[in-house]
Amino acid sequence: xxxxxxxxxxxxxxxxxxxxxxxxxxxxxxxxxxxxxxxxxxxxxxxxxxxxxxxxxxxxxxxxxxxxxxxxxxxxxxxxxxxxxxxxxxxxxxxxxxxxxxxxxxxxxxxxxxxxxxxxxxxxxxxxxxxxxxxxxxxxxxxxxxxxxxxxxxxxxxxxxxxxxxxxxxxxxxxxxxxxxxxxxxxxxxxxxxxxxxxxxxxxxxxxxxxxxxxxxxxxxxxxxxxxxxxxxxxxxxxxxxxxxxxxxxxxxxxxxxxxxxxxxxxxxxxxxxxxxxxxxxxxxxxxxxxxxxxxxxxxxxxxxxxxxxxxxxxxxxxxxxxxxxxxxxxxxxxxxxxxxxxxxxxxxxxxxxxxxxxxxxxxxxxxxxxxxxxxxxxxxxxxxxxxxxxxxxxxxxxxxxxxxxxxxxxxxxxxxxxxxxxxxxxxxxxxxxxxxxxxxxxxxxxxxxxxxxxxxxxxxxxxxxxxxxxxxxxxxxxxxx
Amino acid sequence: xxxxxxxxxxxxxxxxxxxxxxxxxxxxxxxxxxxxxxxxxxxxxxxxxxxxxxxxxxxxxxxxxxxxxxxxxxxxxxxxxxxxxxxxxxxxxxxxxxxxxxxxxxxxxxxxxxxxxxxxxxxxxxxxxxxxxxxxxxxxxxxxxxxxxxxxxxxxxxxxxxxxxxxxxxxxxxxxxxxxxxxxxxxxxxxxxxxxxxxxxxxxxxxxxxxxxxxxxxxxxxxxxxxxxxxxxxxxxxxxxxxxxxxxxx
Numbered sequence: 001x002x003x004x005x006x007x008x009x010x011x012x013x014x015x016x017x018x019x020x021x022x023x024x025x026x027x028x029x030x031x032x033x034x035x036x037x038x039x040x041x042x043x044x045x046x047x048x049x050x051x052x053x054x055x056x057x058x059x060x061x062x063x064x065x066x067x068x069x070x071x072x073x074x075x076x077x078x079x080x081x082x083x084x085x086x087x088x089x090x091x092x093x094x095x096x097x098x099x100x101x102x103x104x105x106x107x108x109x110x111x112x113x114x115x116x117x118x119x120x121x122x123x124x125x126x127x128x129x130x131x132x133x134x135x136x137x138x139x140x141x142x143x144x145x146x147x148x149x150x151x152x153x154x155x156x157x158x159x160x161x162x163x164x165x166x167x168x169x170x171x172x173x174x175x176x177x178x179x180x181x182x183x184x185x186x187x188x189x190x191x192x193x194x195x196x197x198x199x200x201x202x203x204x205x206x207x208x209x210x211x212x213x214x215x216x217x218x219x220x221x222x223x224x225x226x227x228x229x230x231x232x233x234x235x236x237x238x239x240x241x242x243x244x245x246x247x248x249x250x251x252x253x254x255x256x257x258x259x260x261x262x263x264x265x266x267x268x269x270x271x272x273x274x275x276x277x278x279x280x281x282x283x284x285x286x287x288x289x290x291x292x293x294x295x296x297x298x299x300x301x302x303x304x305x306x307x308x309x310x311x312x313x314x315x316x317x318x319x320x321x322x323x324x325x326x327x328x329x330x331x332x333x334x335x336x337x338x339x340x341x342x343x344x345x346x347x348x349x350x351x352x353x354x355x356x357x358x359x360x361x362x363x364x365x366x367x368x369x370x371x372x373x374x375x376x377x378x379x380x381x382x383x384x385x386x387x388x389x390x391x392x393x394x395x396x397x398x399x400x401x402x403x404x405x406x407x408x409x410x411x412x413x414x415x416x417x418x419x420x421x422x423x424x425x426x427x428x429x430x431x432x433x434x435x436x437x438x439x440x441x442x443x444x445x446x447x448x449x450x451x452x453x454x455x456x457x458x459x460x461x462x463x464x465x466x467x468x469x470x471x472x473x474x475x476x477x478x479x480x481x482x
Numbered sequence: 483x484x485x486x487x488x489x490x491x492x493x494x495x496x497x498x499x500x501x502x503x504x505x506x507x508x509x510x511x512x513x514x515x516x517x518x519x520x521x522x523x524x525x526x527x528x529x530x531x532x533x534x535x536x537x538x539x540x541x542x543x544x545x546x547x548x549x550x551x552x553x554x555x556x557x558x559x560x561x562x563x564x565x566x567x568x569x570x571x572x573x574x575x576x577x578x579x580x581x582x583x584x585x586x587x588x589x590x591x592x593x594x595x596x597x598x599x600x601x602x603x604x605x606x607x608x609x610x611x612x613x614x615x616x617x618x619x620x621x622x623x624x625x626x627x628x629x630x631x632x633x634x635x636x637x638x639x640x641x642x643x644x645x646x647x648x649x650x651x652x653x654x655x656x657x658x659x660x661x662x663x664x665x666x667x668x669x670x671x672x673x674x675x676x677x678x679x680x681x682x683x684x685x686x687x688x689x690x691x692x693x694x695x696x697x698x699x700x701x702x703x704x705x706x707x708x709x710x711x712x713x714x715x716x717x718x719x720x721x722x723x724x725x726x727x728x729x730x731x732x
Contacts (some may be wrong), residue, residue, distance in 0.1 A: 152500065428570075429533075429534070430570050431570050431572060433532055433533075434554070434566065434569070434570040434572075435556060435572075435584075436531075436554035436555045436558065436564075437530050437531075437555075437558055437564050437566075438556050438558060438580070438582055438584035438640065438644070439555050439558035439559050439584050439585075439587045439588040439591065439644070440555060440583055440587050440588075441553075441555045441587065442555075444587060448573070448575055448579075448580070448583055449572055449574070451574070451575070452572055452573055452574025452575035452623065453573060453574055454574070455575075456574075457573035
């Protein structure tokens with residue numbers, strides 16, 4: 001791994017433009033802009049969904065119409081006009097392929113630019129990928145290996161067709177349709193996403209990985225992910241994102257639901273690198289995401305995220321610790337540069353006895369950006385001996401950025417123990433000069449300092465992801481000092 | 483090796499160095515002494531290229547090459563090493579990782595590939611043994627929670643790893659107990675060769691008992707006002723700096 005991070009990185013640091021700012025012209029099937037019940041029906045029809053699914057979407061849509069966009073987050077932006085967005089876009093190359101040779105060459109080219117070619121992915125480290133490009137899955141690998149273990153890993157559309165009983169039973173149980181404005185919107189119009197089911201007692205033998213892409217101009221991306229880990233099972237799930245640069249704002253409102261049944265464990269890791277807008281704050285993705293996991297008895301859910309992209313981030317991966325002895329973890333690195341704004345954190349809802357949660361949040365702000373940690377630790381009356389540890393560290397670069405911490409603690413049981421630690425520091429000229437004096441240039445020095453600051457979280461990522469994450473941290477902070 | 487001609491430097495428009503002339507040849511050890519505020523640390527920083535200091539006149543030549551306009555990292559690549567008086571902490575970055583980055587960045591600047599891991603390991607083992615450094619120490623975050631002695635020993639360890647042509651030791655003796663002082667001095671002595679040079683900046687004589695200088699210079703009000711052999715250091719130890727001040731002002 002060292003070779004890749006050290007060498008290739010240096011090369012990449014030379015490029016000043018957003019690295020993944022290209023656009024692939026894949027012929028798409030795109031709906032006209034606007035949203036109403038007919039559009040919702042049409043999406044459902046297009047995806048050949050059963051009636052219960054259509055009704056479920058409509059129910060969400062009706063709820064959404066009554067809701068207003070939340071304004072409590074520490075972010076400022078011009079609200080998107082939801083009637084000027086197209087809610088469906090699917091690549092025409094729809095059939096699935098058995099081999100990469102059959103995949104649209106232009107698509108493969110896209111992956112090459114991203115440095116995550118399927119070829120490599122197949123060969124490397126045993127990562128199976130469900131690739132989501134513009135909302136419809138076009139390639140799934142390693143499916144056979146997974147099949148043998150009884151693991152289901154497919155697109156959400158496929159799951160609705162092939163495993164309707166599982167989807168119907170679990171969808172919306174962790175994030176209900178009416179949970180919040182964006183979740184309701186997602187429930188109504190979600191285009192596709194990933195579905196994963198690990199049977200009882202099965203340990204998933206490989207990291208499951210999904211790469212999201214927003215590719216078509218003006219098509220909001222509404223992903224829906226559902227991961228179910230049955231009793232005593234284990235899965236590690238990776239979600240990585242890049243997007244082409246674009247002038248208009250792009251809306252992304254995803255929902256991720258995790259269900260960890262008794263004694264199960266889910267690790268969910270994200271590297272998010274959507275277009276953050278240019279250095280003047282123009283363009284960039286609006287990222288309004290609802291991620292939540294439910295832990296039954298002795299279950300464990302770990303969220304690890306590296307957020308470097310998006311103009312606006314609104315995201316709180318949370319754990320509902322329902323079962324006794326269940327464990328929730330949240331490890332986060334959020335980087336903001338230029339005019340980016342991030343309001344991110346977690347919610348740890350302790351319901352069961354002896355439940356435990358850990359929050360480690362590292363915020364790095366540069367340029368004119370604003371970076372907020374917002375976290376809730378809630379101990380219910382029944383949660384005897386609940387335990388939480390939170391640590392929120394902020395690193396500032398320059399004098400024009402902001403770091404904010406909004407911890408909320410609600411305790412209704414006296415037997416709980418809650419700890420909260422917070423620090424704020426600044427990269428100093430002396431630190432940089434020290435590195436310079438040892439032959440390390442300023443960009444590299446910043447990368448070193450930032451990686452050191454983020455180490456506790458980077459260590460939580462699976463190896464192949466840690467490399468990419470480290471790379472992203474460096475790219476994101478390019479040119480932020482001096 | 484190093485030639486400094488008529489060096490003037492200021493910080494925030496305040497003149498600190500006011501015409502320094504100094505020549506250091508390969509294989510030599512020069513001690514620079516002087517009272518507080520005479521400009522000793524400034525001289526070290528200016529040679530290393532710290533940006534807050536503005537060179538207003540003169541030139542610095544390293545192996546006959548003018549380095550006035552070079553960035554600090556370029557100077558480091560050319561073989562200038564500064565052992566800091568107050569080494570900075572970098573949380574989360576281990577001593578090993580820091581050294582690996584520094585060495586490979588320097589190699590890269592010279593068009594060399596990264597140092598192979600086994601070679602790096604061998605070097606780390608050798609140099610840490612030489613400086614009596616516990617290997618566990620190398621996995622700790624750079625200077626974080628280090629004692630004064632550990633910080634200084636770590637500076638000399640870095641010097642040993644980077645094998646500079648010109649090493650400037652800025653008040654390396656401050657904060658060291660007598661044992662640590664001996665270890666650090668022994669390390670420096672082992673690193674001395676006919677091809678490199680050392681500038682020792684110190685307030686006191688005691689370090690010079692261990693690292694014996696070929697020349698001693700006294701810096702006062704931004705100028706070198708007196709130069710001599712190692713016996714000058716003893717004289718200063720005995721008589722203090724007042725007589726120098728009187729001599730200058732006379």
